[in-house]
Amino acid sequence: MEDALVKIDQKTAVIGVVGLGYVGLPLALEKAKAGYRVIGFDIQQKRVDMVNRGINYIGDIVDEELSDIVRQGRLKATTDYSDIQDVDAVSICVPTPLDSYQQPDTSYVEASTREIAKRLHPGMLVVLESTTYPGTTEEVVRPILEEGGLKAGEDFYLAFSPERVDPGNKVYNTKNTPKVVGGVTPACTRVAASLYRHVLEGEVFEVSSPAVAEMEKILENTFRNINIALANEMAILCDKMGIDYWEVVEAAKTKPYGFMPFYPGPGLGGHCIPIDPYYLTWKAREYKYHTRLIELAGEINNYMPEFVVERAMKILNRHGKAMNGARVFILGLAYKRDIDDMRESPVIPIIRQLEHHGADVRVSDPYIHTFQLDGKTYESEAVTADRLEEADLVLITTDHSDFDYPLIAKRSRAIFDTRNALQGVELIDADYEKI
DSSP, X not given: OHHHHHHHHHTXXXXXXXXXXXXXXXXXXXXXXXXXXXXXXXXXXXHHHHXXXXXXXXXXXXXXXXXXXXXXXXXXXXXXXXXXXXXXXXXXXXXOOBOTTSOBOOHHHHHHHHHHHHHOOTTOEEEEOSOOOTTHIIXXXXXXXXXXXXXXXXXXXXXXXOOOOOTTOSSOOTTTSOEEEXXXXXXXXXXHHHHHHHHOSSOEEEESOHHHHHHHHHHHHHXXXXXXXXXXXXXXXHHHHTOOHHHHHHHHTTSSSSOOOOOOOSOOOSSSTTTHHHHHHHHHHTTTOOOHXXXXXXXXXXXXXXXXXXXXXXXXXXXXXXXXXXXXXXEOOXXXXXXXXXXXXXXXXXXXXXXXXXXXXEEEOTTOOXXXXXXXXXXXXXXXXXXXXXXXXXXXXXXXXXXXXXXXXXXXXXXXXXSOTTTTOOOSSOEEEXX
């Protein structure tokens, strides 16, 4: 262990990062900025080529920082996993999606672990960062790594440290967000925590096992999932009762204790909150336990795109328009404000349902210029007075700061605002509803 700690302390350790997406690339950059030589691994040649040219494709990274680090030779990327043999520590930052049955798909983790296992050597540190169900590190990753005869905690170090990336957050990022680390042995925890303390500014919090670290990440996102579901259900009820939910929550926020505000919307998006709770519900079945509250929250949140389309139909009907043939202008494709991330965006099922009912759908997003859905290409259009005026319904699904909300309020005939984006904007003639 002392040799590993010395290499980390003296920054002679070579660091590997497998997966150069929203989690892996910022982490690789921070490790390189901290003074380590870093090798990034990815199966996508396009990503590798862009990194090696110093070209950024992740919103939370400062372009100049990446190009400077690459130019200094502190960070390189490759699709050749044989270079893992040269690293002293490696983080696995690959996707952990759900399959068609809402069950965890660990195939990316397993494939990455097998590549590492082929080059595993004594003293090496392996850290899984991909969000997954409790038990993955010891039940999936550890057996693969130990197939060659080396033992975790004795010959090499193995830990889990969940990513806490919040795309678009202007305050907390990879560098200053506190880190949780749980190793399969105390020595594993110590070595992994030492590396993060040399790289990050945020506190590194050590826990007793990978399972604790895995469960705490699931708790974080399940907490948000359930509370967002409560906000969504309250918003649905408030709509039926003719009460403004947004005014209700503003009033509730005045209580200085015992209340935390959550807000409704068109549905959940992003890789974590809509997906992570299902890891736990799947794992709970192994213990013959049914996670009723979590699954009910999922049902409520999954219903929101349908609720949005139902409300849109009512608004159009009020203007004597059927959904079939109606011109619907959608503002916002990303799952949250001021980012270019469409992963699990609720706009996707909304568009599918609108077009299923015959609507003519146009879209606008300042961060996403084009995307494909079910074989059809959608081009982002400028939010102009002409485009707003010709739309039968303007549907605000993402409250990007770049949208000209006074223009939207002035030129639209009917607006359905699922984000309360027009709060404080003067409305003159538009038929305006919010979720």
